Amino acid sequence: MKLAYFPGCTVKAQAPQFEASALAVARVLGVELVEPANWQCCGAVYPLATDNLLPLASPYRTLMAAAKAGLDVTTLCSACHNVLKRTAHRLQTDAEVRAKLEAFTEEPWQPVRVRHLLEVIRDEFGWEALAGRAQRRLSLRLAPYYGCLLLRPAEVMAFDDPERPRVLHQLCAALGAEPVSSPYEAECCGAFLTLADARASLAAARNIIAAARGRGAQAIVTSCPLCHFNLDARQAELAADGQPLPVLYFTQVLAQALGLSDDCCQFDLHYADPAPRFAGESGGGNG
């Protein structure tokens, strides 16, 4: 299976462990990920004002590069996934916008399918097959954290119920871990407000972490580097709340279960070190 892989700028620049683990996992699962040569930043946020079309140009080009190669697109980052999927949906359904962007980019639109890597794993392999590939059972209590952009708007994202999401739960369960639900699992982490008013994103992060910790989670699992920043790096500012709670990318969880080398996980890049959680024969650990 071959897919166009859009890494996005944050993954490339600040979350190398997300990419390295994803690529290693893809290799083991037999998914060939082809990174387009001239990809551009997706714009990070989908433009919500109707007439704000210019920000669509760069995801348009990315999507067309994949379409020309005859490939579906996949991404790791929730935000990139959100922007690319919404862009593809808008262009597919809105002829007026399509005409404008075709004229602007001088490139005709072609239908293209965008899928998050989680979607690919769920729909192409299935949880049972994935469980069969696991080299070890993760006897950990993991709190899936979906955040906002992975699931919403549901009618466009269209792969899970934003009010009762399951995909990360199922992934954790397939790998032997116990998924720990929390009322904050799909509540926003404050996202880019971390830039304008750090108090706001810190307050959101505190709720999310406290809810997971209070329900006995040993780590949080996410798919978004900005969520990761708000939940992990910013935890330095929440030291008074208790022991740091590690925040994992779902690809790191996969890498550990599939028995891949710790190198691809680069736990040293984390504020709260996840390594002790995976120490020992079968994972375990409880610190």
Place this chain on the structure above:
Amino acid sequence: MKRAGVFICWCGQNIAGTVDVAAVREAAAALPGVVHAQDYQYMCSEPGQELIKAASAAHRLDAVVVAACSPAMHETTFRRLVAGCGLNEHQCEIANIREQCSWVHPRGAEATAKAKAIVASMVAKALRDEPLAPISVPVSRRALVIGAGISGMQAALEIAAGGYEVALVEREPYIGGHMTQLSETFPTLDCSQCILTPKTAEVGRHPRIELLVNSKVTALEGYVGNFRATIKRTPAYVDWSKCTGCGLCEEKCPTKLASAFERGLGRTKAISIPFPQAVPHKPTIAAEHCQYLRSGKCGICAKVCPVGAIDFQQGEETVRRDVGAVVVATGYDLFPAAKVGEYGYGELPDVIDGLAFERLNSASGPTSGQIKRPSDGKVPKEVVFIQCVGSRDAEKGYPYCSKICCMYTAKHARLYKHKVHAGQAYVFYMDVRAGGKGYEEFVQRAQEEDGAIYLRGRVAKVFQEGDKVMVWGADTLTGAKVEVAADMVVLATAITPAAGAKDLAQLLKVGTDQYGFFNEAHPKLRPVESLTRGLYLTGCCQAPKDIPDAVSQAGSAASKVLGLFAGKELQHPPTVVRVISEVCQGCGLCVEACAYQARELDTRRKVAVVKEVLCQGCGACAVACPSGATEHKNYAKGQVLSMIDAIQ
């Protein structure tokens, strides 16, 4: 000695949780005359009833006491049961050990002792009960319907459809009630006259409906199945049998006056047919305005009438009808909005009420359906609608919700926008109560499609400023005071019982609530019956309601009447009083004591006699009688004393 059986119900934990039912059973078994005592979890259940049936046969019982809930709940159940076992149903008594014992006492010996006493007392009564047969009364199978609005007409039509005669009494000169004034109806916006006129026409020509307009019921005597109504008809001063309804009299009448039908927005004449679709389509002279009737001068109508139908000599007519059932459908009036001084109604010409807005909207109304404000006839560009004017205002005496205003205000806002496209409607509300099929969606459309701005808050003050009507309100959703310079203000005034409803209630001896709405027998289970047998309620006289509810209640009232008329005779409970004529002194004190006119003095024999069908068995006469000549059946003096003796 009679053979009594006692059956003690646990009612789950309702009784057994408080009262020691086994102890009650043992005590009951030891009572004189009791040959069988038994307890069971649910005596009213089918297995419970089977127990009674089996014991009745096995022990040859001729008295049954069921110790259970209030007789209001299951007396009928158990009496029917014993009747099926070959006993007389009056040989079954209920000992109320739930409402009067277990529910009102803490668990313990005292509650059990009280239950034992109640049972002992009812056993004493049952042992002296005599078999009684119900009293049969013939039924006059004709109904009287008071009020010919939509609800009264519907009831009349359904009773007539069932094959019975109806006398339909209406105080106005036309039928159809307030619905004749409405332009469109929610939530479908179909024209009110269009859906109403098929009904008024049918009532007008129905062979079994006797239409008595310009009429009032002035007396009602008798009892269920046998009422006699006195109806007074005020003169129209027009011989309707001659009148062709040509309208020439109205055209030529020189006396103009403000039209009540048009809510004062239009003018009418001293002789008029109120509106084009009126049934009957005949004119009436308003005596208080007619120059000829007041001063003997004029008489133009009589001169121009081509058929000589004007009859100034016509007098009040009295009609009497024997009827078996009465349906009250007297409808509603509007709260006098001038009572809310801060809204300026009655002083500011462009502050009108909802019914007036209906007339402005109506094609047959004073503006031929164009929205023009009363002061200068200009088309209002901004209209404020104020909900809950009077309603939900305890200080004004109307703490209740008038129920229909949310919907008709949304309708008004929509109709206004449909006619004045550039106009803006504002609705001040406290809550929007749109419970009904398609209602909520209708209100949403008023906002989404017709752009009505809904503002959550009561209006504090309305006043004139230049040619604008200023409105001070609030938007509690933002917490801001709101000011609107409106061109016109429409008040959604509270629904009140129709004028005269209280007098009618007194005349019919039916209770009303504190506002004057007629009381139903039970708010949930008997919503169309009054506490007087044979007297039913429908429409807004009972409580504010919309057209669909008024129509369905009418159907329900009609079905009650038809049920009553289904037999030629009615059964009356036999637990009434009798007079022992040998003892009676003929003093007449009992006649005064009776609240039901069930007593009269036989002047020839000088004894009091009981009209059994009227007697409600209240016992007031027995108390009043100085010589002990009155005896209550199955509550005889010795019997009651034995019940008291049984309580030790």
Place this chain on the structure above:
Amino acid sequence: MRLSRDEVARAFVQRIEELSEERVLTCYQCGKCSAGCPMVEFMDRPPHQVIRLVQLGQEQAALAAEAPWYCAACHSCASRCPRGTDLSRVMEALRSVALRAGRPRLDWNKLPPEVLARLPQQAFVSGARKLT
């Protein structure tokens, strides 16, 4: 506040409706958006009041509100709205009107260098798009 036909049906309301592709009068002010907003505690007005101000054509008050700048466009309001109103888009429309009038929320020069050094690219780009 003074309400008038000119204000309620005014260019401002139309502009917001065009930019957001949402009909603001569809909102019936149930408050569910505010009940679930993760940022409501940092807002000067709860989100339902922001759309309320737009409904009533209160341009100045709506544009003066801090709330749209605390909206993280997370869409939890939109996904739960019983009227299908996407309040995230109304918030974006309000931000757009202010930004296009030359009133940016964020001054890059005032951000401390140590903040700039550690923040993810995603936050910068999003911030640039939403707040400048």
